[in-house]
Amino acid sequence: xxxxxxVANILLDALPYIREFHGRTVVIKYGGHAMKDETLKAxxxxxxxxxxxxxxNPVIVHGGGPxxxxxxxxxxxxxxxxxxxxxxxxxxMDVVEMVLVGRVNKEIVNLLNQHGGRAVGISGKxxxxxxxxxxxxxxxxxxxxxxxxRNVDLGQVGEVMRVDTSLIRGLEEDxxxxxxxxVGVDEDGNTYxxxxxxxxxxxxxxxxxxxxxxxxxxxxxxxxxxxxxxxxTRWQAVQCLTDGTAKGGMxxxxxxxxxxxxxxxxxxxILDGRxxxxxxxxxxxxxxxxxELVPDPPRS
Numbered sequence: 001x002x003x004x005x006x007v008a009n010i011l012l013d014a015l016p017y018i019r020e021f022h023g024r025t026v027v028i029k030y031g032g033h034a035m036k037d038e039t040l041k042a043x044x045x046x047x048x049x050x051x052x053x054x055x056x057n058p059v060i061v062h063g064g065g066p067x068x069x070x071x072x073x074x075x076x077x078x079x080x081x082x083x084x085x086x087x088x089x090x091x092x093m094d095v096v097e098m099v100l101v102g103r104v105n106k107e108i109v110n111l112l113n114q115h116g117g118r119a120v121g122i123s124g125k126x127x128x129x130x131x132x133x134x135x136x137x138x139x140x141x142x143x144x145x146x147x148x149x150r151n152v153d154l155g156q157v158g159e160v161m162r163v164d165t166s167l168i169r170g171l172e173e174d175x176x177x178x179x180x181x182x183v184g185v186d187e188d189g190n191t192y193x194x195x196x197x198x199x200x201x202x203x204x205x206x207x208x209x210x211x212x213x214x215x216x217x218x219x220x221x222x223x224x225x226x227x228x229x230x231x232x233t234r235w236q237a238v239q240c241l242t243d244g245t246a247k248g249g250m251x252x253x254x255x256x257x258x259x260x261x262x263x264x265x266x267x268x269x270i271l272d273g274r275x276x277x278x279x280x281x282x283x284x285x286x287x288x289x290x291x292e293l294v295p296d297p298p299r300s
Contacts, residue, residue, distance in 0.1 A: 034273030132184030158192025201256030215273030220291030
C-alpha cells in the first residue's frame with residue numbers, strides 16, 4: 001500500500017474519535033520523564049497542539065519535583081519528605097514558586113508555542129483560580145505516653161478547596177492552551193504548594209472535562225503479577241487501594257482519578273509518559289495504552 005494511502009487510512013480511523021471529542025475539554029497532568037527527555041517533550045507539545053487544532057480544548061497541569069530538588073540543592077536549602085510530600089517552610093516555598101511558576105511553567109509555554117500552539121501560563125494564584133487550604137496530615141504516634149494519631153506540620157503544603165474556572169474558560173474560548181502551575185492561595189493570601197495530580201483532578205472536575213490523563217513513569221496500574229491492568233471500574237480501583245495492589249505514588253493518582261469520576265469526569269487515565277505520542281494513542285486508537293478508570297456500570 002502506498003505511504004499516502006496508509007496515512008489516509010490512519011486519519012480515517014481516527015475520525016470517529018475526533019468527532020466524539022470535538023469541543024470537549026481534556027485535562028493532562030504533565031510530569032515525570034516526559035518533561036526531561038527532549039524527544040518526548042517535542043512529541044508531547046505536538047500532541048497537545050494537534051488536539052487544539054482539531055477542536056479539542058487541552059488544559060495542562062504540570063509538576064516539577066526534580067527541578068525543585070535541583071534548585072534547593074544548589075541553594076543549599078535542606079528539606080524533608082513525609083509520606084511522599086515535601087515539607088514546605090517559607091524558604092522552600094519561595095523556591096517552589098520560583099521554579100514552578102517562573103521557570104518550569106514558562107518552559108512548557110515556550111515549548112508549546114514553538115510547535116505552533118498559543119499557550120498561556122498561569123498559577124493557581126492568578127485570578128484566584130485555585131483556592132487552597134493547609135493540608136492536615138495525621139500519622140500514628142509511636143510514643144507510649146501519647147498513643148494514637150498525631151498531626152504532622154507540613155508547612156505550606158496545601159489541598160484544593162475550590163477551582164474558579166472563569167480564567168481557564170476565557171483562555172480556552174480565545175484559542176489559548178492554559179498551562180497551570182500547581183500553586184494555590186487561601187482566603188488570607190497565603191501561598192501553598194499542592195500535589196500536581198491533585199490539582200489536575202480538581203481542575204478536571206471543575207471543568208467537567210471529558211478526560212483526565214495523568215502522565216507518569218510506569219506503564220499504568222500493575223496487578224499482583226506485575227502485568228498491566230488496562231481497565232478498572234471505580235469499585236475495582238477502590239479494591240486496588242484496599243488490598244495493597246496500588247503502592248507508593250500510584251495511591252494518590254488513583255485517589256484523584258476516583259474523585260474526578262465522582263465529580264462527573266467521564267474517564268480518567270494513568271499513562272506511561274515515556275511512550276512517544278501517548279496522548280494521541282490513548283484518545284484516537286481503539287485499544288489505547290495505560291490504565292483507564294471508568295465509572296461503575298449501572299446496577300440492574
